[in-house]
Amino acid sequence: MRIHKRAAFVLAAVLLAAAFEPAPQGAVASATSKTKEEIDRTEKEKDTLQDELDRTQENLGNLEGKRDSLEKELSYLNTQMNAVVSNLEELDGRIREKEQEIADTLEALEEARATEEQQKVSMAAMVRSAYERQEDSYLAALLTAGSLSGLLNLADQMEKVAAYDQKMLDTYIDNRVLIEEQEARLQTEKTELEELIAQAQAEKDKVSGLIDQASSSINQYSNQISDAERKALAYEAEIKKKEEDLDYLRQKLAEEIALSQAAANGVWRNISEVAFAEGDRKLLANLIYCEAGGEPYDGQVAVGSVVINRVLSSQFPDTVVGVVYQGGQFSPVASGRLELALAADLATDSCYRAADAAMSGVTNVGSCVFFRTPIEGLSGINIGGHVFY
Numbered sequence: 242m243r244i245h246k247r248a249a250f251v252l253a254a255v256l257l258a259a260a261f262e263p264a265p266q267g268a269v270a271s272a273t274s275k276t277k278e279e280i281d282r283t284e285k286e287k288d289t290l291q292d293e294l295d296r297t298q299e300n301l302g303n304l305e306g307k308r309d310s311l312e313k314e315l316s317y318l319n320t321q322m323n324a325v326v327s328n329l330e331e332l333d334g335r336i337r338e339k340e341q342e343i344a345d346t347l348e349a350l351e352e353a354r355a356t357e358e359q360q361k362v363s364m365a366a367m368v369r370s371a372y373e374r375q376e377d378s379y380l381a382a383l384l385t386a387g388s389l390s391g392l393l394n395l396a397d398q399m400e401k402v403a404a405y406d407q408k409m410l411d412t413y414i415d416n417r418v419l420i421e422e423q424e425a426r427l428q429t430e431k432t433e434l435e436e437l438i439a440q441a442q443a444e445k446d447k448v449s450g451l452i453d454q455a456s457s458s459i460n461q462y463s464n465q466i467s468d469a470e471r472k473a474l475a476y477e478a479e480i481k482k483k484e485e486d487l488d489y490l491r492q493k494l495a496e497e498i499a500l501s502q503a504a505a506n507g508v509w510r511n512i513s514e515v516a517f518a519e520g521d522r523k524l525l526a527n528l529i530y531c532e533a534g535g536e537p538y539d540g541q542v543a544v545g546s547v548v549i550n551r552v553l554s555s556q557f558p559d560t561v562v563g564v565v566y567q568g569g570q571f572s573p574v575a576s577g578r579l580e581l582a583l584a585a586d587l588a589t590d591s592c593y594r595a596a597d598a599a600m601s602g603v604t605n606v607g608s609c610v611f612f613r614t615p616i617e618g619l620s621g622i623n624i625g626g627h628v629f630y
Contacts (some may be wrong), residue, residue, distance in 0.1 A: 256476055290479050308463060313392065324447065330439065346427055353413065353417040354417055364406050512553065523586065524561060525548055526599065528586040529545050530589060531571075531578050533592075534589065537624075539624050543606045543609075543625075546629075549602075550609060557599055613628060
């Protein structure tokens with residue numbers, strides 16, 4: 242009976258204060274319970290997404306910068322490759338010309354050698370013939386000459402013929418030597434050209450490898466850029482969705498503030514008017530276990546008091562079951578923890594004692610109808626790890 246009188250006194254004081262003063266801070270703040278928590282969480286998620294978007298865009302800029310640098314390098318390498326290919330083509334042309342010159346020189350050398358050999362054979366035959374017919378030749382020459390002076394003239398002519406033949410042989414030899422020297426020079430030049438071609442081919446292979454590497458890197462950066470762009474678009478879409486969610490939550494908050502004001506100024510029942518149903522004690526005790534099982538006893542009583550305060554307020558359902566299962570109010574209901582606790586009746590003796598106290602009208606949080614973990618800017622009654630408002 243004393244408890245009922247106390248509750249009636251508290252209720253009368255609340256109604257009297259509501260008639261002459263603005264709604265208490267705790268009642269207004271209570272409207273922000275779940276919604277303010279969701280707004281804070283959504284804003285943090287939005288900020289996180291914005292940070293991810295900023296990092297992605299920064300990364301995108303870096304990737305694009307690297308790709309642009311590689312494309313410039315690739316353009317330079319292609320120019321270098323064109324120069325190397327042109328040089329190779331020129332060297333190929335020159336070596337073909339040199340090979341033709343060598344072939345012509347070898348052909349001329351063969352002809353020179355043949356001419357030289359023919360001249361040697363001719364001269365050898367002449368000398369052999371002279372020795373074989375030496376006596377007959379002198380006699381024939383003497384008879385043919387008819388006189389000593391004629392003989393001298395004939396000898397002089399023969400000497401001139403021999404000298405001419407020797408001169409021609411020397412000329413052929415010199416020509417053959419020159420051709421051999423030319424052939425050696427051409428072979429040396431060909432070898433030098435082949436070395437230049439080998440160097441140019443090595444340079445071409447090197448540049449080609451750099452081009453392939455640059456092209457591969459460009460493709461990789463392009464793929465990464467595409468991925469970053471997709472991520473950026475996804476983050477932008479998520480941010481837009483979070484902004485829409487925030488708009489909805491802020492609208493919901495305004496509605497809850499109005500509900501909180503109405504609750505503060507509304508009608509409250511006396512605890513004696515509440516007819517508790519069978520199972521309410523177990524339900525409340527297990528909700529207290531889920532919400533404040535690790536809290537001190539005062540914290541457990543406070544959670545139970547919030548539930549009973551809602552039952553007493555005209556702005557909330559008028560039964561324990563209705564209050565507990567009202568949509569979006571208690572997280573253990575949404576997560577399924579309460580049902581698991583009820584199935585095994587996990588509530589401790591302390592939780593049951595707190596439920597009994599609250600159901601008898603005891604309250605250590607006044608008329609608070611909300612609670613949550615403390616957040617910046619939210620004032621109320623702090624008990625254990627919760628703030629009640």
